[in-house]
Amino acid sequence: MFEIEPLTERCRGLMPTAAHICIGVSPFNGYFTGPRLLRLAEWALRRFPHVHFFVPDTAAAYTLEALGYPPERARHKAQRQGRYVHNKICTALRELGVRDPDDLVLGMERLQRTPHYTNLLGEAHRRFRRDDGFRAACLDACHWVLDQRMPPGTGPTEEQLRHAVRYFLAELPLFADAGGIAGHSPSFFVYHHRVAFLERFFGRELEWWPADGQGFLVVRDRTMDGAGARRPAGAAVTGEAPGGDH
Template structure:
């Protein structure tokens, strides 16, 4: 069970009819253990019916280069870590009885071959070039990421930011239309997407979808509040999903954490 919260009020309005989530998994983040990935997959499949996992594997080389790795070393390191994360996700899904689990993993090779992703990526780069406020917001988000990886007291240079922002821009299409990208992949033999559901409002050929991550990001709050020049499609939302906080001993619910987590879901209007 997880505690989860729509990023904005508009995101909350999409929850009753959403039938797909895309879970973002950062390649070098130890938070995403195999047991946690299994629980997240179980939750997503139970609650929404359709799930994909997004792994920005090759993109991680952009951050590594910004941190000083030689380009070839950065690419090799990113590729090895990406394969490791893909394997963890596949193991988690297989444990739940999912057949051919790798079809539910979206790495960069698959995304670069997906028309909807490529179109959105072009749009993101165009807006980055042409809109000063959007560009500043992307660089600020990248600065926040790099500051957590650089030595204390070190500030990222403009050159580092310009290199590392490619990682962030590569993620943006999933924030903007994860459901549309999944539906686009449905055109590839053997890869299920997100078909329209009878009785559910249809948005661009697919039902409402959510991108899932365990942290709030300032850029995304502005993005999903539609304050920036580039915006998510109408049917795309964002959920912040975390492990529930266990109440201290003696507090009502401490002995039954599952019931406590269920109550949190009800409070957020999900259950």
């Protein structure tokens, strides 16, 4: 059903003892269809004792603002899409017999009430302000996404990148220690693409790296059908812009 690839050898070493998985589900990404979410949930619940889905719902407004949406419109659109994605995940979990599916979904409001998340978020912002190499890597992770949405022959401005990077920084605590945030370790964060920043992050090439018990799995649906299937690496992890409302 799925091709499963640990991002690094260090990640591979966590596989026998992993107790938790956190599946990243990007707003506005057509890859995450209802049937695919059902298959992901079924696989995760069968393989791991503890499962969460991460939806960076309201944080998606940062990318929309970078693309020119007025802040109020960006927030409304992000919240609306976040509810839509949240409901799709819960529908899949209910179909699999999960009694309280909302408990397994980590949205931004819930995370912002979680001290370990907020501490890691503060660390991500401190690193971004003070570490030139880390800042450059984060901005580069956002550059490609905005490039795909700019008029031909143009690229994102520094101001646009500064807007968009707030989305990426909001995700970073989950990459750094999803298990610590959820209270279960060792843990894997899961996405369906390799991302250059995360290869460096999990490869310990930057000045900040994940917790010892945190890994990353690239989990690809072998069917690879759906609107998001052929998107190049990194498109949605860093806040891909929408194709339409739901």
